[in-house]
Amino acid sequence: MKRLRMTTLTVLASAMVLLTSCLGEGGSETSLYGIAGVVESQPLTYKKVVRISDGSLIYSPGLDSDASIQPGDCCLIDMYIDYSVQNVEQLGYYAATISNYVDVDKWPTSSSTDSLKVRPNEQMIYDIPSLNFISNKLFVYSQHKEQTDQKNTYRLTYNPNEEVKEVDGYRIYNFYYSCQKVQDGKSPEITPYHVNAFDVEYVLKQIAQKEKTLGNDKLSFKINYIKTINADSSFVKGATQRITWDVSSILGTSN
Numbered sequence: 001m002k003r004l005r006m007t008t009l010t011v012l013a014s015a016m017v018l019l020t021s022c023l024g025e026g027g028s029e030t031s032l033y034g035i036a037g038v039v040e041s042q043p044l045t046y047k048k049v050v051r052i053s054d055g056s057l058i059y060s061p062g063l064d065s066d067a068s069i070q071p072g073d074c075c076l077i078d079m080y081i082d083y084s085v086q087n088v089e090q091l092g093y094y095a096a097t098i099s100n101y102v103d104v105d106k107w108p109t110s111s112s113t114d115s116l117k118v119r120p121n122e123q124m125i126y127d128i129p130s131l132n133f134i135s136n137k138l139f140v141y142s143q144h145k146e147q148t149d150q151k152n153t154y155r156l157t158y159n160p161n162e163e164v165k166e167v168d169g170y171r172i173y174n175f176y177y178s179c180q181k182v183q184d185g186k187s188p189e190i191t192p193y194h195v196n197a198f199d200v201e202y203v204l205k206q207i208a209q210k211e212k213t214l215g216n217d218k219l220s221f222k223i224n225y226i227k228t229i230n231a232d233s234s235f236v237k238g239a240t241q242r243i244t245w246d247v248s249s250i251l252g253t254s255n
Helices: 008-015 061-065 201-213 247-251
Strands: 002-004 029-041 048-052 057-059 074-082 097-111 127-134 137-143 146-148 151-158 165-167 170-183 186-190 193-199 218-229 235-239 243-246
Touching (some): 057 074, 097 137, 097 201, 127 218, 151 193, 201 218, 201 247, 243 247
Parallel strands (some): 002 097, 097 151, 097 193, 170 218
Antiparallel strands (some): 029 048, 074 097, 127 137, 146 186, 151 170, 218 235, 218 243
């Protein structure tokens, strides 16, 4: 298994992948690239596995042999699976060959009344084309212009005091995503995709419980970001489309 540093080319390739919805669909063999996942300890064997977005567990011997990979780590993986040699019912996981493993940075989700504002070295976000929710981690794919090898820090905030507005019959909560430069890079400028994972368990369960109390079985939200910064430091806001999930899937209940 090849361990990669998170680089522009790696992230760009990974973010552009069309993710497969469920394992086992299609032919007897498949190769998947840039799949987001969270490392866990498999309860039956105590082997290190990667949980992906459809809930499947992926095992490769390289996970156990690399001591730096630990449960709770977030990653992107390239993998090859031969379905003809699987024993998922007994083992509880898919055996795969993971050819590339890329660490994904983890960040907290914080409460803030600031919403969006232009901070020092604020970066304009071109787009957030994709999200993944795995093991209470929200993987956010974002793109913006930056210098080569530039270092950034990322924030995902939620204002618990903000009024929830109803749009087209959906009560929509707002999250706010931002990026700040912390270290200059070098020429040339590039427009890479970045993948970051945010711990959203506390916030999502809090608002999911609120919706359940109101008698709702769905939770909807969108992620807002600064798309353009003007010369006077005013800005134009962008936002993802509405994302709607089942309240029961967030709370871990069947009703």
